[in-house]
Amino acid sequence: MPHSYDYRKLRGRIKEKFGTQAEFSKRLGISEVSVSNKLNNVVDWGQEEMEHAISVLDIPESDIHAYFFTHIVEKSSTV
Template identity: 50%
Template sequence: MIFDYSELIRLIKFKYGTQDMFAKALGIGRVSLSQRLNNRLEFTQEEILKSAK
């Protein structure tokens, strides 16, 4: 399933400044985050829970 992460990307920039900082908060690499935001990989339940905090 394809998701539109544009709102999430906007919130990441607002709260964390960069996608790299958000990736570090999730405990994943910048490339892994990019793959998730571009629908190449799915977010895990753990990553979703961490991002909601």
């Protein structure tokens, strides 16, 4: 089963550093649609893309997991 990641923290960092996903995508050299697909778990981040994003967003090595590998926690219903 594929994993879905919670990119809320990453989205916040993008907004903080670049203002918009469009500006962030220009800096990465990939399309805005591609960035959107990655942030919406449609396609996975490639290793080089992730490394470039970490660099341009100035994400400390100790925080990489929180930005890219936090799983979405599904709420279970209780009866």
